[in-house]
């Protein structure tokens with residue numbers, strides 16, 4: 001273990017998989033279809049469960065070629081995890097001579113002594129080392145039982161086998177996607193019909209509902225959960241997300257994989273990083289660094305003001321959230337314009353996405369132009385975008401009221417996912433409204449599983465959770481909403497308290 005730690009400090013990307021030590025070459029870190037962060041968050045850790053959940057049989061065979069030997073394990077048969085350098089703010093950056101060297105992008109901040117939480121904040125330029133040290137890689141003492149984590153992990157592997165054996169990875173095209181495609185066509189057709197009849201607001205709402213439904217299909221495809229073939233799934237996803245929806249699927253997958261792997265970590269999961277609008281934990285009061293966005297999330301006067309009202313403006317902000325997705329999409333496409341290293345898709349997906357977005361603004365632009373006046377066009381834009389927004393409510397319901405603690409690198413994959421994720425209870429007849437994402441817990445454990453099989457799989461997952469003494473969280477829709485609003489209100493109230501106490505006392509407030 002100490003020699004592996006030293007090699008990590010020397011700059012190697014080492015990950016444990018199935019008792020083997022994988023040495024990932026830098027070229028693959030840059031080319032990894034799931035993004036480089038997906039690898040960096042597992043340096044020094046056993047990623048067997050995550051790797052199996054995210055890769056096809058074929059990819060799993062290829063992964064073994066990076067093996068450079070076996071690792072020693074503890075009495076439970078587990079690898080004793082190290083803290084990945086990125087978790088303490090260290091990444092590899094190209095130096096002036098072309099080689100990669102360590103770069104400290106942020107400093108660490110431990111909000112509560114004696115816990116495993118590590119948050120990232122603005123880099124403290126004073127006394128920065130040249131690279132991470134052994135103390136960066138050494139986890140704080142954990143309150144988790146290592147034996148229990150090893151048991152959860154072993155049971156998860158058996159659960160995965162049961163799911164494979166039950167044939168749940170087979171996509172039910174006719175019974176599953178048949179009705180979906182019918183629904184999409186009907187909604188889009190009705191929207192067009194209403195438009196030609198000049199029932200503009202009806203048309204706008206129906207267009208919004210179409211987008212709302214299509215987002216879920218793009219989500220399935222982004223996870224390779226439909227044909228399970230990267231190229232096919234990505235082609236259809238680009239058609240849906242970029243050409244019809246005006247959003248970048250490349251951006252969305254890049255963002256979403258990180259969300260799935262470091263779920264609900266205030267410094268690492270982009271899906272809970274919504275400063276200045278929302279903070280689901282008082283941790284965000286500390287001007288945290290985002291390892292995803294590569295910037296500080298400033299808790300300034302403007303954020304303080306909005307967050308003190310967040311439980312009241314919650315639905316208004318979500319209703320307009322789609323506008324933010326355009327911004328994120330286009331920023332991503334601009335930033336990845338010169339990225340030639342991707343193993344999958346390479347240049348063609350980029351060009352196809354850019355062409356799709358140009359096409360989107362042509363057709364949607366002429367729809368708006370055809371409304372007749374700028375006032376009507378503005379209302380059409382607003383209504384269609386608000387009608388597409390319940391998807392955002394769905395996404396936040398699954399995570400906003402759950403734990404945002406960091407239990408350290410020894411926490412097993414199933415334990416982390418069950419702790420940070422909740423289902424929304426809904427009758428099968430309404431499952432389409434949630435796009436299958438109400439079964440978020442099972443989706444997080446088996447992200448490539450076709451959406452229409454999640455309900456069957458969730459039965460097996462619930463058995464697993466019960467056997468393992470883990471909580472499978474689920475709320476009714478109304479209850480889930482009030483839980484989330486309650487969390488937002490709690491944090492909003494703390495903004496007021498923090499405003500009144502001096503800096504040194506801030507910590508105490510957080511502890512309460």
Ligand SMILES: [Zn+2]
Pocket residue numbers: 259260398399440444
């Ligand atoms: Zn999620």
Ligand SMILES: [Zn+2]
Pocket residue numbers: 219223256260443447
């Ligand atoms: Zn997902």
